[in-house]
Amino acid sequence: MKLIMAVIKPFKLEEVREALTPLGVEGMTVSEVKGFGRQKGQAEIYRGAEYMVNFLPKVKLEIAVKDDLVASIVETIQKTAQTGKIGDGKVFVYSLEQAVRIRTGESGADAL
Amino acid sequence: MKLIMAVIKPFKLEEVREALTPLGVEGMTVSEVKGFGRQKGQAEIYRGAEYMVNFLPKVKLEIAVKDDLVASIVETIQKTAQTGKIGDGKVFVYSLEQAVRIRTGESGADAL
Amino acid sequence: MKLIMAVIKPFKLEEVREALTPLGVEGMTVSEVKGFGRQKGQAEIYRGAEYMVNFLPKVKLEIAVKDDLVASIVETIQKTAQTGKIGDGKVFVYSLEQAVRIRTGESGADAL
Amino acid sequence: MLIENLKHTLSKGVARLAGVVGAAMLLLVMSGAAHAEVPGESQFVFNTFSFLVHGFLVMWMAAGFSMLEAGLVRTKNTAMQCLKNVALFSIASIMYYLIGYNLMYSGVDGGFMGSFSLWGQDDSAAAAGKFVGDGAVGYSAASDFFFQLVFVATAASIVSGTVAERVKLWAFLAFTVVLTGIIYPIQGSWQWGGGWLSEMGFADFAGSTLVHSVGGWAALTGAIIIGARKGKYGADGTVKPMPGANLPLATLGTFILWLGWFGFNGGSQLAMGSAADAIAISNIYINTNIAAAGGVLAAIVLTQLIYKKVDLTMALNGALAGLVSITAGPDTPSLGLSAIIGAVGGVLVVVFVPLLDKLKIDDVVGAIPVHLVAGIWGTMAVPLSNADASFYTQAVGVVSIGIFVIVTSAILWFVLKMVMGGVRVSPEEEEQGLDMAECGLEAYPEFRGSQTI
Amino acid sequence: MLIENLKHTLSKGVARLAGVVGAAMLLLVMSGAAHAEVPGESQFVFNTFSFLVHGFLVMWMAAGFSMLEAGLVRTKNTAMQCLKNVALFSIASIMYYLIGYNLMYSGVDGGFMGSFSLWGQDDSAAAAGKFVGDGAVGYSAASDFFFQLVFVATAASIVSGTVAERVKLWAFLAFTVVLTGIIYPIQGSWQWGGGWLSEMGFADFAGSTLVHSVGGWAALTGAIIIGARKGKYGADGTVKPMPGANLPLATLGTFILWLGWFGFNGGSQLAMGSAADAIAISNIYINTNIAAAGGVLAAIVLTQLIYKKVDLTMALNGALAGLVSITAGPDTPSLGLSAIIGAVGGVLVVVFVPLLDKLKIDDVVGAIPVHLVAGIWGTMAVPLSNADASFYTQAVGVVSIGIFVIVTSAILWFVLKMVMGGVRVSPEEEEQGLDMAECGLEAYPEFRGSQTI
Amino acid sequence: MLIENLKHTLSKGVARLAGVVGAAMLLLVMSGAAHAEVPGESQFVFNTFSFLVHGFLVMWMAAGFSMLEAGLVRTKNTAMQCLKNVALFSIASIMYYLIGYNLMYSGVDGGFMGSFSLWGQDDSAAAAGKFVGDGAVGYSAASDFFFQLVFVATAASIVSGTVAERVKLWAFLAFTVVLTGIIYPIQGSWQWGGGWLSEMGFADFAGSTLVHSVGGWAALTGAIIIGARKGKYGADGTVKPMPGANLPLATLGTFILWLGWFGFNGGSQLAMGSAADAIAISNIYINTNIAAAGGVLAAIVLTQLIYKKVDLTMALNGALAGLVSITAGPDTPSLGLSAIIGAVGGVLVVVFVPLLDKLKIDDVVGAIPVHLVAGIWGTMAVPLSNADASFYTQAVGVVSIGIFVIVTSAILWFVLKMVMGGVRVSPEEEEQGLDMAECGLEAYPEFRGSQTI
Numbered sequence A, B, C: 001m002k003l004i005m006a007v008i009k010p011f012k013l014e015e016v017r018e019a020l021t022p023l024g025v026e027g028m029t030v031s032e033v034k035g036f037g038r039q040k041g042q043a044e045i046y047r048g049a050e051y052m053v054n055f056l057p058k059v060k061l062e063i064a065v066k067d068d069l070v071a072s073i074v075e076t077i078q079k080t081a082q083t084g085k086i087g088d089g090k091v092f093v094y095s096l097e098q099a100v101r102i103r104t105g106e107s108g109a110d111a112l
Numbered sequence D, E, F: 001m002l003i004e005n006l007k008h009t010l011s012k013g014v015a016r017l018a019g020v021v022g023a024a025m026l027l028l029v030m031s032g033a034a035h036a037e038v039p040g041e042s043q044f045v046f047n048t049f050s051f052l053v054h055g056f057l058v059m060w061m062a063a064g065f066s067m068l069e070a071g072l073v074r075t076k077n078t079a080m081q082c083l084k085n086v087a088l089f090s091i092a093s094i095m096y097y098l099i100g101y102n103l104m105y106s107g108v109d110g111g112f113m114g115s116f117s118l119w120g121q122d123d124s125a126a127a128a129g130k131f132v133g134d135g136a137v138g139y140s141a142a143s144d145f146f147f148q149l150v151f152v153a154t155a156a157s158i159v160s161g162t163v164a165e166r167v168k169l170w171a172f173l174a175f176t177v178v179l180t181g182i183i184y185p186i187q188g189s190w191q192w193g194g195g196w197l198s199e200m201g202f203a204d205f206a207g208s209t210l211v212h213s214v215g216g217w218a219a220l221t222g223a224i225i226i227g228a229r230k231g232k233y234g235a236d237g238t239v240k241p242m243p244g245a246n247l248p249l250a251t252l253g254t255f256i257l258w259l260g261w262f263g264f265n266g267g268s269q270l271a272m273g274s275a276a277d278a279i280a281i282s283n284i285y286i287n288t289n290i291a292a293a294g295g296v297l298a299a300i301v302l303t304q305l306i307y308k309k310v311d312l313t314m315a316l317n318g319a320l321a322g323l324v325s326i327t328a329g330p331d332t333p334s335l336g337l338s339a340i341i342g343a344v345g346g347v348l349v350v351v352f353v354p355l356l357d358k359l360k361i362d363d364v365v366g367a368i369p370v371h372l373v374a375g376i377w378g379t380m381a382v383p384l385s386n387a388d389a390s391f392y393t394q395a396v397g398v399v400s401i402g403i404f405v406i407v408t409s410a411i412l413w414f415v416l417k418m419v420m421g422g423v424r425v426s427p428e429e430e431e432q433g434l435d436m437a438e439c440g441l442e443a444y445p446e447f448r449g450s451q452t453i
């Protein structure tokens, strides 16, 4: 099992989710994060002082999946979340040793 | 060392935390997330338009622990967070290569 | 590639970010979390009832980096985020199997 | 003319005898001079204008209660709390027209209630050129209706705060229908309608008992029958605080109520067409203001002493308790005494909020200490400055109205329980929050809040 | 004296004939009696005071619109919505002085507009000791100016809500300049300025048509020309709700508007110096109040029936629709009829909000159902209780003003499009939110909100 | 009668000479006609009613300051800011009764202060049938007390905004005790109490200097002595913005203040019992309104030009600066001049906010530019339209009051520092936020906010 963690632009969330469903992704966990990267933040003004907001709002997805799905999911996320503009985000993959479904106690790939 | 990441129902947080203390869990990091899974979101109405809120509020725990504690912790979380109703959440485990306590610079299992 | 995950005190964020830039860190993802550890929460009073707020606000950084940078980054975070007082936080490191830049589709170390 | 006007005021409301005494005494002093300079029609306009201006201030209190309560509940119940307050004001507006006003004021004659009939304006005396004095009313019928109407809504707002976060919307609205259409008007008729209590000499100038403790009793009964919020009290007696989600909103609500109270107490002079009335209203304003100030400072000092921190929510409740305390007699005390009366109200709040928690009576916004406890205190404090009021009669009023409201509202809650299959949402709905469960929307959909962290 | 006063009122505003009828009838009854007791200068003071008090209530509605709209937009556009409301009130204040007032009131004489000139106060009659009656004005010039001015801002606020979250700041402000300086005053002159509509016998006491539907037409035109928010309507006809970020704020805004409406309708009696006027204003207050109540309850019941949940935002819009509905004739109906008129307004809102979405007309805050639809309904409902109004004339007024406003504001939006290179922000700026894009700051910088989760 | 009334006004407040001039000139024109139609007792009622209505509007400004400041501080200090505002209003209410009023008004006689004594109402003239004219007061004593009292609180509110987010609660409250009980009343006696400044011919109709710049000087002194917030200014001169957490609340606060200002300036006419007074008040209303509008538009245009974005917080401060600017003389200028006076105020805000940051004077809400800078400007602008005011005398007033307030409040802060072991919370408490540190609760406990991201 792998955990795929993707950081994307917030307004792409719904689209990505819909694109993943046909691939067999049945669950994911989403959080609001702020990202810092090549894309620089925007200047804000507050009471006459300009300042940089370095961190931009992004959405982070965490999706636990069976190994064989990883490639297609990563590709789909990459394609769907892409706008071609800077700040589109990243996809990371790492290894999961265990997964348990709390409701049933099932574990391993069955828990996903 | 392992990192245990659990996604649970928000109102179970306090109970889970209390159940873990006797096992020797001395720290954890918690974040508010939204989950998408078998449990479907709820219909909301806004100004005459019904719509699905697909993502439900969940709480995510991240707990770094020594290898020997993993089994009991995962089990305790699974038991305590269980309501038996859909949407109870998941527990994931993955390997940690390093841990450092910022205050002291200690590293490895001592840092937890 | 490794993923460095650090939990630090919120007001240290800016300083840490600035300290990492010269090391070659070009991106990171930040989220607001609540931490529970040796540092105990504070008593609040509400309408005559005192109660403990067990979870304290922290900031979590996730930074994907090439292997050779890990040591210096972990050290820098540990040094910069340190106040010497309880609750300074932790740094964790784990292995990343893959990284993809959504905008370009580049993968591996190039994507970071 | 002035004397006639006063007579009229007296005849309309023997009920408010106590309140008029200050003006009456002033009048006696005045009566030697040739002062009757305000023409009758001008008096009529002044009196009417006073009802309208003070009435819109009281109407504004509906916003105050909404904001106070919306600020003191948790996010997940906030939209519901707003909805209840908008709805109850609307219900009161209609019920008081359909039943309430005449039940309270028409043909009470020393008895126990008025008549069941639609209200309709009767301005015939004015139309016949009789503006004040014998046979005249002294103000436009609708202005009086407006002023009385906005009082009714206040009582219902009080209940809404206490039983927040668990009562079913429609059960609460049904309760409001009866409270504003029947319960409030009947007990109101006893005093302001010229019923038996007013004949006994009970003194409640602007309604510490008739409005505030009525709301408070109904709230208390509701809190007991409906029960505490899930998780509020541990089996071991621990109290789990469920902090209000938006304290600036609660602060705003308090300021709105403070402002509205000038209308509540000032307008209850019921007239403004003479120098004596204008003087009386002015005194009422400053007494009302300083009582609120006394309540705030008492609450601040006391929470600092007890908890070593100052609890903003107690300071806000302290202001309101000060205001409720002075409401039974804002016309007779000196400024200094008013401040003390208000300060005692503030102390009562700081004492009674945790006390109710000990008794496991779950009052979300502190309405029982503020409106019931301080309302009783204020009523009993009237004889301190008003020689025409007696502790005995005050106690009779407090107790008889208390019993009446407890009994009728208990019956009502039980009937609603049976008819509606419970007056309380399911535990799951309570967990989820009433906003999602009953409104299907969220008050702050974009600000993620968790009730657990 | 009273008769002279009435005559004056009549001569100033044949325009408001309908509104005066109630008082006039009362007056006929009264005329036998020796009632003319309010001295002329007192009348002058009363009338002026009424304009000031009711005027500040209407001014307060600017805050109501701001809070309503700030609560119903998404976080990322909230600061902008506040800014637009503060700015438009300021623009209205200045434009009405520079052009508007005299274009609306000076020398209309049954025609289509007044004159282009700066307003300046003329209190010479009062200075000459003529307070009321022949040759007198009856109130201070500035108090009248103040009262009329605060009405103008209302119309502009309506537009701001509908086109929220996408219109460029400066395009909107430019639109406001012309709306408040020219469009509103010209059509206003037709009726309140004594122009052709008033000569036909059109009845619009406080402006269901002249203020609310004008704002509504301009909003509708704007919504169509500017287009819907990005992502609001799917290609397949789905409607994506974009819930308002702060419903307690929207509730507060509604209560503010409700309060302000007593000024809006009550002050439109234009006089308060006699018992007849005081009675009329009082009746207006209670009719206004119960219409709002009717609107709320209708919306609550209807959303419960249709959706099995009660939509707070609909209840709030229901209150406002009730208020708009009664505004054309708050003086003549009975309390019961007023409640019904308001309730119909509430029903219209519940029906028209989703209907507009079907038509892909994106009205962020529901201003079109509330101000336009209910405004038309209210205007057409006047003849139900006012014998001097006819359905035909009412329809003529509604249609002619509708056409005028649609045409002029459409032209204006198109001109602005050309001159300013579009009246709408770029899709990226819309995605990002107007607060960052045009204000460079955030309304709630510390509360992270995501529009997507 | 009218003349007597005016005489009275003059004798009570030679202090406000300038303000009366407009009315006086009007009066001269009027004096030929038989206009004295308002009976004395009616005048008394009108005057009293004006104090009450305008007084409650000013009282409402307390809510405005609370919301403005609660919106402009960061989340972690919001509950504290609410608490301070509720508490200071309460303290002012009590101190002004205990010491302030008589120190300001009783027996000043051209001197430097009144007497130390409790205030008590004296309505004996009215009781003896003397309502206006020789030997009469012209209004109820309590109504005047109420109106003066609500002014005091304003001055204290100003300070609270500037020193927010770092001053200790109890130090601030102790400061407020002395400010409202002693400092404000003493300087107030110089002018409104009929002291030396009023004898010189200083003109400050409603308090640009006496109220606003007094608050501003005290705030400036406090900001310097207490120092900037931790982290606000970098060693290298960089300014770290700490954005206000809730801008709709700040917008609401501004609208509340704008509304309240009609009471502030309008009520300062001190009478309403004649057509001349009614006219004067009306003119004051519209001048006040257009000055605010001018301030908003100037701030908007200027921030657009300078920053290419429009800063909402500057627009809000612009409104307030416009209002403060017109406060010294809202009675004499034309509408056009009033707009310009207000616009200059708006410009001053946009210039002075960053300037203060350059000087490392940390003014959290912009109170110093708004109340001090615009207050001085407004005072110096009086001679532009008021022939009885001279630049020299105006400057004497500004400077003498400035020095007095700076010296007394500096001493006071230093004494408090010694007595209380510092007037500032510890750096840890500041980091954590005053809500947790001193209130032990959070303003928005469910909305996680981080000050760092």
Ligand SMILES: Nc1ncnc2c1ncn2[C@@H]1O[C@H](COP(=O)(O)OP(=O)(O)O)[C@@H](O)[C@H]1O
Pocket (backbone or CB within 6 Å): A007, A034, A035, A036, A037, A038, A039, A040, A056, A058, A085, A086, A087, A088, A089, A090, C026, C027, C028, C029, C030, C062, C063, C064, C065, C101, C102, C103, C112
């Ligand atoms: N090394 C990294 N570790 C973790 N997150 C990163 C890293 N680099 C970028 N990110 C995340 O990806 C987002 C987009 O990255 P950015 O460099 O701005 O654009 P792009 O990926 O298009 O080059 C950032 O806002 C941040 O959230």
Ligand SMILES: Nc1ncnc2c1ncn2[C@@H]1O[C@H](COP(=O)(O)OP(=O)(O)O)[C@@H](O)[C@H]1O
Pocket (backbone or CB within 6 Å): A026, A027, A028, A029, A030, A062, A063, A064, A065, A101, A102, A103, A112, B007, B034, B035, B036, B037, B038, B039, B040, B056, B058, B085, B086, B087, B088, B089, B090
């Ligand atoms: N594959 C997954 N990857 C990451 N998180 C998941 C995954 N599946 C489920 N989750 C998380 O677990 C929560 C519960 O899952 P759900 O399928 O609704 O219920 P259950 O686990 O009871 O079958 C989801 O809301 C989501 O946060």
Ligand SMILES: Nc1ncnc2c1ncn2[C@@H]1O[C@H](COP(=O)(O)OP(=O)(O)O)[C@@H](O)[C@H]1O
Pocket (backbone or CB within 6 Å): B026, B027, B028, B029, B030, B062, B063, B064, B065, B101, B102, B103, B112, C007, C034, C035, C036, C037, C038, C039, C040, C056, C058, C085, C086, C087, C088, C089, C090
């Ligand atoms: N075992 C753990 N797993 C995950 N996060 C932890 C763990 N222990 C501590 N933390 C995080 O680190 C923060 C600081 O830890 P704490 O024990 O309070 O202080 P210190 O690290 O200085 O001893 C906690 O608030 C929590 O967010």
